Amino acid sequence: MQFAWKHCSSAAIRVALVCVLPGGALAAQGQESAALSPRNASYDIKVRLDPVEKTLTGTEIITWRNVQPVPASELQFHLYWNAWKNNQSTWLRETLLRPSRELKLLPDKYAYCDVKSLVLLSESQKVAGTFQGADLTAQMKFISPDDGNPDDSTVMSVALPTPVAPGETIRIGVIWESKIPRTISRTGFRGNFFFIAHWFPKLGVFQSDGTWNCHQFHTHTEFFSDYGVYDVQITAPTGWLVGATGISFGMTKNADGTSTHRFVQEDVHDFAWTTSPDYREARRRFEHPGLRAVEMRLLYQPEHEGQAERHFRATAAALRYYGTWFGGYPYGHITVIDPAYGSGAGGMEYPTLFTCGTRLWNPFGGGSPEGVTVHEAGHQFWFGIVANNEFEHAWLDEGFNTFSESRASKTEYGPAAYVRRFFRGFVPVMVSEIRADMLVDLGLNGYRNAARSDTQDKTSFLYYPDTAFNVTYAKTGLWLETLERTLGWETLQKTMSTHFARWKFKHPKPEDFFAIANEVSGRDLTAFFDEVHRKAAVFDYAIDTAVSGEVEILGYVQRDGKYVLLREADVAPSPNERRMPLYETRVVVRRLQDGVLPVEVLLKFQNGDELRDTWDGKDTWKLYRTVKSAKLDYAAVDPEHKLALDINYTNNTRRLERASRLPATKWASKWMIWLQDLLQTLLFLA
Ligand SMILES: [Zn+2]
Structure with missing residues (x-):
C-alpha cells in the first residue's frame, strides 16, 4: 500500500493511494478464505519504527461497516497509549489504588498516541486511484464515558457529517504519531527489544442501541473490538527479526537501512508485533487427528535456546486439548514470543501471537514456562475466537482460560512441583515431592483473600483494582472446577464446546453462557450462578x-x-x-x-x-x-x-478421635512459602 497525504485545501484532504483493500492481499495470493467473522472493522496500516527516538509514525485506513440496525452519527476510537501520557490519566489514577504503587513513572515510561489527521474517505469521489475525503480532524475530541475524568485521553469521539446507515460501509484515513513507552502494561521497549501492542487508533464497538462501547483504558481490565482483516506493513531496521499477528507476506529492503515487513490476517480483532536484533527463530508443526495443522513459529532469546522445545510442547498442548475439548484452532499458524528478560512484556495474548516468558534456569516440572505458555496459547480460544467484552466481563475469557489452562496443564504435565529460588531468583531448587494444583490449591488461596471484595457480575473495570485479579481469574476457575466435579466433565465439556461453537467470532455475554449451561446440563443452575456469580458469598x-x-x-x-x-x-x-x-x-x-x-x-x-x-x-x-x-x-x-470454592477444606472431615483431624499441620509452614512463590507465578498471567 502506497500512502501519502497532500493537503489541497483547509477543508479537504487529497489522499493518493494505491490501496490494497482488506482481503485483497490474500485473494491475490490465492489464499482468501470464506469469512469466519463479520469482518466489519478492518485495518490497513503502515507503520515505521524509529528505534532511536522510540517513536512510531503510522497511517491507517479503517474500513468499517455498520452491522447494527440503527444509524451511527459519530465514531469512537481507543487511543490506549494515552493512558501513560501523564499522571492524570484514569489508568494511572487507578494504579495508585493498589498498595505501594506510586503515581510517578520513570520518565521513559510516559508515552502518547497523537492523531494528526482524520479523514472520512469517500469512494464515490475516487478519481484514478485518488481519494478525496472530508477532513474530520477538527471534530476530534476526547471523552471519558466511564469516569468523566477530563484529563483522560484514551477515548476519542469524532462526529460524522452524515450518519452511517445500517449496512453502510465507510472508510476512514488516520495519520498518527506515537511515543513508545519503556515497557508498561506489557507494551513498549527495553533496550533494542520492542513489543508493540494496542498501538494504533482503533474503533470501539458500535451497539444495537445506537451507542458505542468504547471504554477508557483501565488498569486491570483489557480490551474489546470487532473482527476484521488486518493488512499491516511494518518498517524496522534491516536485520531485525519481526514477529506479528498473521502470515508474513514478504519483506522488502529500503534504501535507508530499513526493511518493510508485511503481515496479513483475516478474522481477528487485534494486531500486535515485535522486533529485535536479538531474536532467534525456530519452527515446528503441530498435528493432531481431527484438528487443523498449525505452523508454530517461536521467536526466542538466545540464552533460552535450550527451552525452545518446551515452548513448542506447551503450545501444542493448548492447541490439542483446547482444540479437542472446545473447538479447533482455525488459523493454521501461531507465533510464540519469548520476550527479553525483564522486559515486562511476557504473559499476554494477541490474535495468532502471544508472549510467554521464562528465565535462564527453569527446571522442567516446576510449571514455568509451561503454565504461562499454555495459558496464553489458550487465550487464542477464550479471547481470540470467542471474543467477550473484557472491559465489562473479563471473567468470561480470563476465568474460562484459567480453568482450561489448569486442566490442560494437569493433563499434559501433572501437578507442578514446588520450586524455591535463591540468589535473587537466579538459582532454582525444585522439590519434586511437593506438588500443587495451580487452580485448586493456589487459586483458592488468592480467591480466599478476595472473596468478599466484589460480586462477579459487577462491571469488571469497576472491581477494586487490588482484588480484581482473583475475582476474575481464580473465582471463575474454581466455580468451573466445581461444576466439573458436580455435573461431570462430559457435561461441562459439552457446555463449553457448545458455548464455543455458538459464540465463535462473536461477542457473548454472561447470560448467554448461563443459558447454555442450563440447556446442556438439563438442570436449572440459576441458584448456583446466583451464589457464585451474583453474590460475594464465602463457602465454608x-x-x-x-x-x-x-x-x-x-x-x-x-x-x-x-x-x-x-x-x-x-x-x-x-x-x-x-x-x-x-x-x-x-x-x-x-x-x-x-x-x-x-x-x-x-x-x-x-x-x-x-x-x-x-x-x-x-x-x-x-x-x-x-x-x-x-x-x-x-x-x-x-x-x-x-465444592472447590470451599475456603477451608481442612475442617470438612473429622475422625471419631477429636484430636486427629485428617490434614496434617506439619506441612503448613512449607505450604505458605510455596503458595507465596507460586502466587507470584499466577500474578504473572494476564
Ligand atoms: Zn489470561
Missing part, C-alpha cells in the same frame, strides 16, 4: 461434632410406676455377660459462612458401613443422629471435595 462447610458411643440410658426411668435412677455402674455389662452393643452416633454439620450450595454428608462407620445424605445447606447447621451396631469411623461434609 465443616464437621463440628462427631461422637459415637454405646447406647446407655442413665438418669431416671419409670419402672412399676416409680422413678428409678440408673447410674453407669447399673447399666455396665457384668464381666461374664455377652451382648451385642448398640452405638449412638451424633454428627453436626455446619455452614460457617453465607455461601449456600448443596453438599453431601458422609458418615463412615468402623464396620465399613456408609450413610450418605445430600444437605441443601440452607440452614446454618444440621444434626445427624443414628443408632447402629458399629461405631463411627469418621464424618465428612463434601467428602469428594466437589
Whole structure:
C-alpha cells in the first residue's frame, strides 16, 4: 500500500493511494478464505519504527461497516497509549489504588498516541486511484464515558457529517504519531527489544442501541473490538527479526537501512508485533487427528535456546486439548514470543501471537514456562475466537482460560512441583515431592483473600483494582472446577464446546453462557450462578461434632410406676455377660459462612458401613443422629471435595478421635512459602 497525504485545501484532504483493500492481499495470493467473522472493522496500516527516538509514525485506513440496525452519527476510537501520557490519566489514577504503587513513572515510561489527521474517505469521489475525503480532524475530541475524568485521553469521539446507515460501509484515513513507552502494561521497549501492542487508533464497538462501547483504558481490565482483516506493513531496521499477528507476506529492503515487513490476517480483532536484533527463530508443526495443522513459529532469546522445545510442547498442548475439548484452532499458524528478560512484556495474548516468558534456569516440572505458555496459547480460544467484552466481563475469557489452562496443564504435565529460588531468583531448587494444583490449591488461596471484595457480575473495570485479579481469574476457575466435579466433565465439556461453537467470532455475554449451561446440563443452575456469580458469598462447610458411643440410658426411668435412677455402674455389662452393643452416633454439620450450595454428608462407620445424605445447606447447621451396631469411623461434609470454592477444606472431615483431624499441620509452614512463590507465578498471567 502506497500512502501519502497532500493537503489541497483547509477543508479537504487529497489522499493518493494505491490501496490494497482488506482481503485483497490474500485473494491475490490465492489464499482468501470464506469469512469466519463479520469482518466489519478492518485495518490497513503502515507503520515505521524509529528505534532511536522510540517513536512510531503510522497511517491507517479503517474500513468499517455498520452491522447494527440503527444509524451511527459519530465514531469512537481507543487511543490506549494515552493512558501513560501523564499522571492524570484514569489508568494511572487507578494504579495508585493498589498498595505501594506510586503515581510517578520513570520518565521513559510516559508515552502518547497523537492523531494528526482524520479523514472520512469517500469512494464515490475516487478519481484514478485518488481519494478525496472530508477532513474530520477538527471534530476530534476526547471523552471519558466511564469516569468523566477530563484529563483522560484514551477515548476519542469524532462526529460524522452524515450518519452511517445500517449496512453502510465507510472508510476512514488516520495519520498518527506515537511515543513508545519503556515497557508498561506489557507494551513498549527495553533496550533494542520492542513489543508493540494496542498501538494504533482503533474503533470501539458500535451497539444495537445506537451507542458505542468504547471504554477508557483501565488498569486491570483489557480490551474489546470487532473482527476484521488486518493488512499491516511494518518498517524496522534491516536485520531485525519481526514477529506479528498473521502470515508474513514478504519483506522488502529500503534504501535507508530499513526493511518493510508485511503481515496479513483475516478474522481477528487485534494486531500486535515485535522486533529485535536479538531474536532467534525456530519452527515446528503441530498435528493432531481431527484438528487443523498449525505452523508454530517461536521467536526466542538466545540464552533460552535450550527451552525452545518446551515452548513448542506447551503450545501444542493448548492447541490439542483446547482444540479437542472446545473447538479447533482455525488459523493454521501461531507465533510464540519469548520476550527479553525483564522486559515486562511476557504473559499476554494477541490474535495468532502471544508472549510467554521464562528465565535462564527453569527446571522442567516446576510449571514455568509451561503454565504461562499454555495459558496464553489458550487465550487464542477464550479471547481470540470467542471474543467477550473484557472491559465489562473479563471473567468470561480470563476465568474460562484459567480453568482450561489448569486442566490442560494437569493433563499434559501433572501437578507442578514446588520450586524455591535463591540468589535473587537466579538459582532454582525444585522439590519434586511437593506438588500443587495451580487452580485448586493456589487459586483458592488468592480467591480466599478476595472473596468478599466484589460480586462477579459487577462491571469488571469497576472491581477494586487490588482484588480484581482473583475475582476474575481464580473465582471463575474454581466455580468451573466445581461444576466439573458436580455435573461431570462430559457435561461441562459439552457446555463449553457448545458455548464455543455458538459464540465463535462473536461477542457473548454472561447470560448467554448461563443459558447454555442450563440447556446442556438439563438442570436449572440459576441458584448456583446466583451464589457464585451474583453474590460475594464465602463457602465454608465443616464437621463440628462427631461422637459415637454405646447406647446407655442413665438418669431416671419409670419402672412399676416409680422413678428409678440408673447410674453407669447399673447399666455396665457384668464381666461374664455377652451382648451385642448398640452405638449412638451424633454428627453436626455446619455452614460457617453465607455461601449456600448443596453438599453431601458422609458418615463412615468402623464396620465399613456408609450413610450418605445430600444437605441443601440452607440452614446454618444440621444434626445427624443414628443408632447402629458399629461405631463411627469418621464424618465428612463434601467428602469428594466437589465444592472447590470451599475456603477451608481442612475442617470438612473429622475422625471419631477429636484430636486427629485428617490434614496434617506439619506441612503448613512449607505450604505458605510455596503458595507465596507460586502466587507470584499466577500474578504473572494476564
Ligand atoms: Zn489470561
